[in-house]
Amino acid sequence: MKKQIANWGNYPVMESNEESFAFHEQLNQLLDEEGDFIPRGNGRCYGDASLGQRTISTLKYDKILSFDPATGVFECQSGLTLDQILEVIVPRGWFLPVTPGTKFITVGGAVASDVHGKNHHIDGSFSNHILDMDVVLASKKVITCSTRMNEDLFEATCGGMGLTGLITRVRFQLKKIETSFIKQKQIKAGNLEELIRLFETYHQYTYSVAWIDCLKKGEQFGRSILMLGEHARLSDLHEKQRQDPLKLPKKKQINFPFNLPSWVLNAFTVKAFNYLFYVKNFKREINNVISYEPFFYPLDAILHWNRGYGKNGFVQYQFVLPLEAKPGLIEILNRISDKGLGSFLAVLKVFGKQESIISFPMEGYTLALDFPIKPGLLEFLDELDQVVLRYGGRLYMSKDARMKPETLQSGYPDLGKFKDIVRKYNPEAKIHSLQSDRLFLTPN
Amino acid sequence: MSTVLILGATSDIGMAIARKFASRKFDIQLAARKPExxxxxxxxxxxxFGRSCSIHAFDALNYGSHASFFNSLVPRPDITICVFGILDEEELAFDNWTIAERMINTNYTGAVSILNIAAKYYISQHDGTIIGISSVAGDRGRASKLIYASAKAAFTTYLAGLRNKCFREKVxxxxxxxxxxxxxxxxxxxxxxxITSTPAEVADIIYKAYGKKKNIVYVKWFWRYIMLIIKNIPEFQFKKMKL
Known part of the structure; x- marks a missing residue:
């Protein structure tokens, strides 16, 4: 059916013919048909990665195939979303090995973006926990791959934005938990220097992330809240929590019912928001035990929060810089603060080492910020790209809607190898997206 | 422990109904032409859901197999839900009797064949529920759904008659x-x-309506009124309309 589709940033929007399948046989029929396509999950990447003239949705291909509560090995079809997985595994004492800041993504999307979470410095990205998976090529051939089988396909599919083939089945290892609660520590940092020191001090924490007020200048430049967490042990819970230690959080969601007019977000309102966010933590340090839901998925509580940026949409800009490039981080934050283009929140996180050819994470600092689409924004982001590259960093394709092919090329040293593998498994380039066309990942 | 039989379990609505009833602690029997x-x-x-769930081969058009299919179910289901149905290109069906006949037989004849068998069993037990998924299309005949709508109209009428026949038998x-x-x-x-529902919404509404023992349920509710208006357009006017 022809319809207007967009990903989470509502930018860009395009008309696409969306088809779906619930059975392998139906997928084969779709692959027999004429027409290029791009696989698509829940549309929670931000930019143009899963957009194309024709999209094949995995959302109906969402069955759990096996789950062993003794070993935590979980196997499912690729259209299953993480929120549904949590409902099944948490009450039985297991958790996702890696989760991004939303649970409304499909497993296929988690692999195609090779998502990371607050525990990247300890546990790596999602692909590190995959035991094996099936990829269906445009030729209908099904190939099982892992780190030990068809390794090249595996490497180029993890983080490969769906360009090698359609991921249909994934088997991965879950993480054992004693309780569904998180023992949280929040620390206020007065400025960026202090924040980076705190990250170093608390690097042994499994989960860590900081929210930065990037509009503050002078002494308070980079003031922020560092959020640390560990899965709570049974002994960490108070009596009431202990009655049901593997409790699932209640589903309460507020819907953002319409697009906010774009003037609502301006330097003043963003400053006010950031101020409130910072001062709501009255004490310098907070220690408590909370449900996993607000710790991992604070924004999932507001359905369609992306509408807050207006109907023009927004882009999320996420880059990573090597650890030694701290001046680069300062330079970029300064430029954003000077420009006053406004971002609700900037999220800073330290990545650990990662070996992969096309996945985004590499050891260093990663910063993510939202920018509502406004005149002059794209030019400004091009300038930021130059700073990122100058310091040896790169951008995250899952967030991207606008980078230039040269930017990608400079940031990913193994890009040539990636393209070769894509060409091997997708030789006629029947699978391509708006993004892969823009970035010359597939021949135009 | 109650068991639900879903005839046409590979359809989107069939799968949604299976999950819904399983989430409410029903055991599930899935039946379809391609059981694999x-x-x-x-x-x-x-x-x-930790429920028992079994798979059964069932072909709506193979009427002769229906009795042995139903009798082989262990346990016999407490609820039989008939979901299967097909919608082919109406223009093709108008030209080609094979297509038209298949549409009529799947949507109507096959459904009557299996539900007669289920109903006889329930009547003998003085207990049981039959749920038939028909379509608002059956509420009034029109050009763009010529064969489909007439088959669904027949099915709707059959279900009304069956309800009347079974009522005194507590079915x-x-x-x-x-x-x-x-x-x-x-x-x-x-x-x-x-005015469009998702299969999950259809399943939710069916489950609720089952609990309330409703006779006729529109999904969603306002379709009752949309169809009321459509049914009341005078025929001399209706026949001129492009619908």
Whole structure:
């Protein structure tokens, strides 16, 4: 059916013919048909990665195939979303090995973006926990791959934005938990220097992330809240929590019912928001035990929060810089603060080492910020790209809607190898997206 | 422990109904023409809800097999839900009797054949529920749904008659009249979002209506009134309309 589709940033929007399948046989029929396509999950990447003239949705291909509560090995079809997985595994004492800041993504999307979470410095990205998976090529051939089988396909599919083939089945290892609660520590940092020191001090924490007020200048430049967490042990819970230690959080969601007019977000309102966010933590340090839901998925509580940026949409800009490039981080934050283009929140996180050819994470600092689409924004982001590259960093394709092919090329040293593998498994380039066309990942 | 039989379990609505009833502690029997396609759903239901879930081969057009199919079910289901149905290109069906006949026989004849068998069993038990998924299309004949609508009209009428026949025997028959539903059947049609349901919504409404022992349920409720208006357009006017 022809319809207007967009990903989470509502930018860009395009008309696409969306088809779906619930059975392998139906997928084969779709692959027999004429027409290029791009696989698509829940549309929670931000930019143009899963957009194309024709999209094949995995959302109906969402069955759990096996789950062993003794070993935590979980196997499912690729259209299953993480929120549904949590409902099944948490009450039985297991958790996702890696989760991004939303649970409304499909497993296929988690692999195609090779998502990371607050525990990247300890546990790596999602692909590190995959035991094996099936990829269906445009030729209908099904190939099982892992780190030990068809390794090249595996490497180029993890983080490969769906360009090698359609991921249909994934088997991965879950993480054992004693309780569904998180023992949280929040620390206020007065400025960026202090924040980076705190990250170093608390690097042994499994989960860590900081929210930065990037509009503050002078002494308070980079003031922020560092959020640390560990899965709570049974002994960490108070009596009431202990009655049901593997409790699932209640589903309460507020819907953002319409697009906010774009003037609502301006330097003043963003400053006010950031101020409130910072001062709501009255004490310098907070220690408590909370449900996993607000710790991992604070924004999932507001359905369609992306509408807050207006109907023009927004882009999320996420880059990573090597650890030694701290001046680069300062330079970029300064430029954003000077420009006053406004971002609700900037999220800073330290990545650990990662070996992969096309996945985004590499050891260093990663910063993510939202920018509502406004005149002059794209030019400004091009300038930021130059700073990122100058310091040896790169951008995250899952967030991207606008980078230039040269930017990608400079940031990913193994890009040539990636393209070769894509060409091997997708030789006629029947699978391509708006993004892969823009970035010359597939021949135009 | 109650068991639900879903006839046409590979349809989008069938799968949604299976999950809904399993989530409410019903055991599930999935039946479809291609049972091998149902294995993932079977594991999904067992893992998610910890319910027993079995797979059965069932061909609506093979009437002769229906009795042995139903009698082989262990246990016999407490609720039989008839979901299967097909919608072919009406222009093709008008030209080609094979297509028209298959549409009539799947949507009507096959459904009558199996539900007669289920109903006889329930009457003998003085207990049981039959739920038939018909369509609002059956509420009035029109050019663009010539064969489909007439077959669904016949099915709706059959369910009403069956309800009347079974009532004194403590067997309940519920007619479900979905309007637009996002499903494989309608994937290539542009549907107006405000009056279109998802298969999960259809399943929720059916489950609730089952609990309340409703006779006829429209999905969603306003379709009752949309169809009331459509049914009341005078024929001399209706025949001139392009619908």
């Amino acid at each position: 396609q149902l294995q993932p759903l079977q594991s999904d239901i067992s893992i998610r 309940h028959v519920m007619t479900v009249q979905p309007g637009f539903v996002y499903s494989k059947m309608t994937e290539n049609q542009p549907l107006p979002k405000p």
